[in-house]
Amino acid sequence: MKPRQKRLLLIIAVLALVSLAALLVLKAFKSNLVFFYTPTEVVEGKVPVARAFRIGGMVVDGSLQRKQDGVSVSFSVTDTIHAIDVTYEGILPDLFQEGKGVVAQGRLSENGSFIADQVLAKHDENYMPPEAAEALKRAREMKLSE
Amino acid sequence: MIPEIGHFSIILALWVSVAQTLICFGGAVRSSPRLIAFPRYSSYVIFLLTLAGFCCLATSFLVDDFSVLNVASNSNSQLPWPYKLAASWGSHEGSLLLWVLMLSGWMSAVSLFSKQMPDEMRSLILGVMSAIAIGFYLFMLLTSNPFDRLLPPAVDGRDLNPLLQDPGMVIHPPMLYMGYVGFSVVFAFAIGALISGKLDSTWARWSRPWTTAAWCFLTVGIALGSWWAYYELGWGGWWFWDPVENASFMPWLCGTALIHSLSVTEKRGSFKIWTVLLSIITFSLSLLGTFLVRSGVLTSVHAFATDPERGVFILGFLIVVIGASLLLFAWRAPKVGLGGNFNFISRESALLANNVLLVVAAASVLLGTLYPLFLDAMGLGKISVGPPYFDAIFFPLMAPAMFLMGIGPVLRWKNAKTLELATKLKWAFAISLVSAIIVPILMGGWSVFVSIGLLLGFWIVVSGLVNLLEQIRRIRMGSERTIFQVINSLPRSYYGMLVAHFGVAVFIFGVTLVKGYEEERDVKLAVGGSVELSGYRFSLASLDDLIGPNYNGIKGTVFVHGADGKLVSTLYPEKRFYHVQSMPMTEAAIDTGFFRDLYVSLGEALEDGSWVVRVYLKPFVDWIWGGAFLMALGGLLAISDKKYRSKRRSVPNQATVSS
């Protein structure tokens, strides 16, 4: 092979490798984006089935309940229009509190409650996780436009 | 008085940096030897001034001078003194001071260790570095002065964020910053080479030890951060793909690629344009990391209070530095000639593939980190990109890179024979394959994931050993030397490469085994209760009140008994409540072992007085950080190679051996 041909072959190989990798990345990207919805959007059925997503809002005061095993908990998250029930198995983060903002990631179960596999409360003094604020903001815009 | 002295020395350091930058570039234009000699000494002056400033800040923290805003916001009289010291770089302002301290330190190091370098080149490099320093000094003095006074002084401070009150956190930021800032040296070398047009293998040889040094620090810094997250956040995870973690991981990936492409540029003169671009990208990603963390654009565990003014400044600085250097690149790169030719099967192409994979990995991390921001900026809604995305791309991208890691060092430069390669490595592959099948069965549960992970790990180790034996055999042929003499004669950079690659293997073993065999249980435990986890019995013996210097809390005593009934360990998990910031903190208790960690953390107290307790069994988890430290050790070995210390060009037998 002449040097020119070699170089061409090399460039083609690199391009092939890069496109293959890019394809892989984009595919993984598409299937792993976690979208964010407000409790109202969940109630209105705008959420994807069989796909994880995040919800945010405030933990309704007095809604935190613990099963006998002490590990399974349930609570309601509201955007001030609708509230949905969230069940979670595991230890809640240190800064989880009723009446405060929370973000949960998980799936919708068949009975309409949300099964969280991750509950996030920010580890700093911020008043509210951004997604929780977003849920309340959207809810307000809806009310205003009604 | 002390804060004012500190403030004043930082202002002086700024002016010396301005002078140095002007003189360096002026000297380069007028090629005046007297001007060119100036930065050798002014670099030390900048460093000493910055060090003085840093000591003043540290002193203010140590003596509880709450008339300094930074001290009042980030320290407290009750804080133990090592954390007071650490608090001096725990805040935004303090971390910037640390950043410039390190930058001036690296600058002095360049000045000290570059005696063989032509004066013009050194002057250019130091000029670029002091130009970067100007940006950071200005940023600090204009938007985030660590010496700002608070009048009237506070009675007591608001305390350091409890998350940061930890030994790991004391050394994690300095290490990470040494890495970030260290890449500025490599960047300055690249810019110097582009300006002077001397983009050759000499340039690559100068850049290599500096790149490796910065990379070692970054590796240790990231490993410490990960280790801290493991025991401090109480969730037993060691990597969360948090935006701030990603910000440090991207320069690491590019830096790793750079180390490899530099070796090609030095040894073969190829990849010159690519290497110089990669040098720029690596440092740009370090700057981007600083921007992401310091501007509050992304919220994460580490997020500091948002401050658009600061963000605007860093972004402006980012645009000037990166924009100018990429423009310079576009202008000069076409004039750089192409390097030596090479065949499709050669070490060059293996290293090229390694570079492509690493850079694509870095790009995909960048995509995952910035895409949510993009969508938000376009008003298209909020999304998050979680660990599953990164997991899904990293495995397929890194697996081929790991495979090449076994082949690359065995391949010859320029042109290798496929058949020869197969003869050399077939046994290595066979041994790895058999081990990868047998070991999971011995561990008590076979899965494809574990098997592939172990295959890659064994492959790296065995092919590395094959490579070592091959080198020894080749040198011994036709020479009288004993095996020990031969082992001694191999260059340190070669051993460095082997050790770093073994480090990767150890890391893979750790990741694979902990993912494959870890066990976790969240249970409700009252005093006297116990829980069983794969042969270990964890019993909660007591819960006691705990009074710390700046917190109080609950301390549990957990006995761990093995399957034979013997006491394995006693663990003391804590739940702390820090007074000043009124923040609860979970302190996990870990029994660290070579083969497994036992991990207990207290969750929440329940109404009946019992606690939700989380227990983990994490096999081989410490290998993850052990592997990272081995990688850094390998880098250290490579730097200590005598070819970087002597004036001689490469020694003949080293040219053939990889490093």
Place this chain on the structure above:
Amino acid sequence: MRKYLLPLAVFVLVAIFLWRGLFLNPQEVPSPLIGKSIPEFSLPKLQKENSVVTSETFLGKVWVLNVFASWCTPCLDEHPMLMELASQNRVMIVGLNYKDGFQSAADWLGKHGNPYSAVAVDIDGLVGMDFGVYGVPETFLIDKSGVIRYKKIGPLSSTEIQDELLPLVESLQ
């Protein structure tokens, strides 16, 4: 040369997005209400049966509207600050009891002290919604003509009262 400009082009694109991202504060929710008149409302007054608080009640006065609830934990942090502010008599504080009840609100105020000149009770939270309340507590400063001049989401700190709220009150008097 053109192909070597590619890295620069990519960087410029990234920089533009970073620039825009800088001005999105993920924690801060924009408050379109500042500079606008307060929404109209008419709510029952706590502990004064049959009387109401309306959006016109305080016209001609500079007043603070503080949204609170007995179920709200951060309100407790803020409460002593409000008591202090009320004792200084520099500005009138009106409470908006949000998604709570007459009895629970009265009990809470009885227990912790009452800094409010009047308390409007917004049981279904609709007025709070009109005010754009995201969470509790939240505080508004309203001028003599009924225009919102200041808003704070989350508990007020004493420095915010001293450095932001009170100077603004002075300038509006």
